[in-house]
Amino acid sequence: MPEENPASAPQEWDVIVVGAGAVGENAADRAHKAGLTVAIIEKHLVGGECSFYACSPSKALLRPIHATRASQRVQGSEGAHLDPQGVLARRDTWVNRIGTSDRFDDSGQVGWLDHVGITLLRGVARLVGERTLEVDGRTIRARHAVILATGTTPTVPPIPGLREAKPWTNREATTSRRIPERLAILGGGVVACELAQVYAALGSMVTIIELTPRLLGANEAFAAEAVTEALRRDGVELLLETKAQSVSRLGPSGEVTVELSTGDRLTADELLVAIGRTPATEGLGVESVGGELNEAGFIRVTDAMEVTGVSGDQPWLYAVGDVNGKVLLTHMGKYQARAVGDLVGARAAGREPDPARTTPWAIAAGAPQVVFTDPEIASVGLSEAQARDRGLRARVVDMPMDSAAGAGLQAEGYQGQARIVVDEDAGVVLGATFVGQDVADLVHAATVAVVGKVPLTTLWHAVPSYPTMSEIWLRLLEEYGV
Numbered sequence: 001m002p003e004e005n006p007a008s009a010p011q012e013w014d015v016i017v018v019g020a021g022a023v024g025e026n027a028a029d030r031a032h033k034a035g036l037t038v039a040i041i042e043k044h045l046v047g048g049e050c051s052f053y054a055c056s057p058s059k060a061l062l063r064p065i066h067a068t069r070a071s072q073r074v075q076g077s078e079g080a081h082l083d084p085q086g087v088l089a090r091r092d093t094w095v096n097r098i099g100t101s102d103r104f105d106d107s108g109q110v111g112w113l114d115h116v117g118i119t120l121l122r123g124v125a126r127l128v129g130e131r132t133l134e135v136d137g138r139t140i141r142a143r144h145a146v147i148l149a150t151g152t153t154p155t156v157p158p159i160p161g162l163r164e165a166k167p168w169t170n171r172e173a174t175t176s177r178r179i180p181e182r183l184a185i186l187g188g189g190v191v192a193c194e195l196a197q198v199y200a201a202l203g204s205m206v207t208i209i210e211l212t213p214r215l216l217g218a219n220e221a222f223a224a225e226a227v228t229e230a231l232r233r234d235g236v237e238l239l240l241e242t243k244a245q246s247v248s249r250l251g252p253s254g255e256v257t258v259e260l261s262t263g264d265r266l267t268a269d270e271l272l273v274a275i276g277r278t279p280a281t282e283g284l285g286v287e288s289v290g291g292e293l294n295e296a297g298f299i300r301v302t303d304a305m306e307v308t309g310v311s312g313d314q315p316w317l318y319a320v321g322d323v324n325g326k327v328l329l330t331h332m333g334k335y336q337a338r339a340v341g342d343l344v345g346a347r348a349a350g351r352e353p354d355p356a357r358t359t360p361w362a363i364a365a366g367a368p369q370v371v372f373t374d375p376e377i378a379s380v381g382l383s384e385a386q387a388r389d390r391g392l393r394a395r396v397v398d399m400p401m402d403s404a405a406g407a408g409l410q411a412e413g414y415q416g417q418a419r420i421v422v423d424e425d426a427g428v429v430l431g432a433t434f435v436g437q438d439v440a441d442l443v444h445a446a447t448v449a450v451v452g453k454v455p456l457t458t459l460w461h462a463v464p465s466y467p468t469m470s471e472i473w474l475r476l477l478e479e480y481g482v
């Protein structure tokens with residue numbers, strides 16, 4: 001099906017999805033699979049932030065760095081070296097960049113929409129009434145549901161001179177073909193740590209300015225510390241508990257100077273702002289139909305992703321992915337999208353929805369996440385502190401990763417650490433964190449254990465293969481005393 005020509009398009013679909021990022025695409029797909037007609041509206045690129053400016057380019061940049069270092073850690077293959085131009089070229093391939101331009105080709109994603117029969121409307125959408133939207137002046141209606149998946153934009157704080165200094169956001173940092181000699185980064189979260197490692201490896205002198213006493217505040221301290229040490233070894237300078245007071249740039253493309261709360265000045269060629277995200281709700285009209293936003297501007301939703309406060313006899317407005325602020329991760333947004341697609345499908349067919357399927361209830365267990373630095377951090381569920389805050393009797397079990405034979409095979413002198421947090425009363429794993437080289441894929445076994453509430457006595461019979469890194473599970477359970 002071709003992209004809709006606004007002049008000849010039908011005015012109504014069963015479901016309208018706003019935002020064709022990874023999350024919107026999944027919501028549209030699931031609703032369409034339920035037998036509904038679906039239109040999806042996108043103002044920029046089909047595939048959204050993740051495909052072009054976030055997950056894909058950053059991971060495409062990080063992988064050669066990981067691969068080179070992994071190779072250098074294995075006796076007999078130490079000769080691997082990084083080719084910065086090759087790294088950038090790989091990134092460009094991953095994001096379907098058009099030649100040497102700054103444009104991207106989303107025809108792969110558009111072709112998929114075409115293939116499955118979902119109508120794409122290009123433009124900016126806003127709610128103007130119950131089940132009614134305006135897209136660049138044209139009014140369209142949904143017979144059953146509108147699903148908002150408009151994502152977020154980078155937060156740029158009101159620091160004097162910052163906006164005028166035209167800082168980099170994740171967009172510039174993931175698309176640049178230039179490696180600045182000096183890169184300053186405001187913020188010390190996931191975006192900052194991953195991109196600091198990229199640019200340091202490609203040759204920049206990187207400085208991180210973080211407000212709080214430590215990097216990666218959302219992660220267990222021991223894991224964040226391992227990444228902090230690695231960044232220091234990479235030559236990244238860390239200014240912790242430091243505020244940027246003002247920013248200025250010399251001319252349109254000259255160096256940037258940051259006045260710091262310590263009284264010092266930091267000069268760099270580019271300044272990347274990575275202090276979190278702002279929901280993309282401006283001009284979306286959520287409140288015009290009674291929808292509520294929270295203090296940070298994210299769209300308030302029920303556990304079933306229905307927008308709260310909305311007028312109408314039946315629920316018809318939903319919000320999924322980053323824009324509801326529940327978990328700012330692609331896979332968790334897509335999970336919400338699948339659930340909502342099924343919910344909308346059931347409601348449209350007049351069936352009683354099955355909450356076990358149509359509510360993304362596992363969000364409450366704690367989302368799996370991988371920080372793709374070297375070392376990686378892979379985590380899921382609750383930290384010890386979070387477990388205790390919930391009034392649970394929690395016990396922490398720690399083991400060095402190299403207690404599993406597979407880790408030693410992975411790299412000479414493997415460095416890493418694993419932790420599980422156990423609910424002493426229920427005898428189940430509440431949370432797990434692994435830090436080390438190549439730990440990313442360990443997190444799925446942990447997610448199965450946490451979400452499935454698998455008793456430790458059953459986990460004992462899930463035998464990991466020898467000699468893999470998964471044997472860390474055996475060591476953790478032995479240490480716990482199963």
Ligand SMILES: Cc1cc2nc3c(=O)[nH]c(=O)nc-3n(C[C@H](O)[C@H](O)[C@H](O)COP(=O)(O)OP(=O)(O)OC[C@H]3O[C@@H](n4cnc5c(N)ncnc54)[C@H](O)[C@@H]3O)c2cc1C
Binds near residue numbers: 042191328
């Ligand atoms: C540098 C970086 C790296 C990341 N790496 C990872 C990672 O490795 N793994 C992971 O899980 N997450 C990662 N994330 C987070 C991930 O990118 C987001 O969770 C994800 O993109 C959210 O998807 P979404 O579809 O909700 O929103 P988005 O991807 O932001 O898509 C929203 C879409 O809606 C469109 N839109 C907005 N408003 C309108 C409107 N009014 N009308 C029409 N269209 C509109 C936008 O143009 C956009 O295409 C990363 C984020 C950053 C910044």
Ligand SMILES: NC(=O)c1ccc[n+]([C@@H]2O[C@H](COP(=O)([O-])OP(=O)(O)OC[C@H]3O[C@@H](n4cnc5c(N)ncnc54)[C@H](O)[C@@H]3O)[C@@H](O)[C@H]2O)c1
Binds near residue numbers: 157209215369
């Ligand atoms: N691998 C992944 O899964 C991945 C990678 C990148 C981003 N993401 C997602 O994207 C989201 C955004 O990431 P992010 O790194 O921008 O935000 P973040 O919330 O992870 O980290 C922001 C950091 O900036 C600090 N900060 C806040 N205001 C500051 C200020 N004025 N000056 C200095 N520091 C300040 C905070 O203390 C925090 O450490 C995250 O929620 C994350 O889930 C995920």
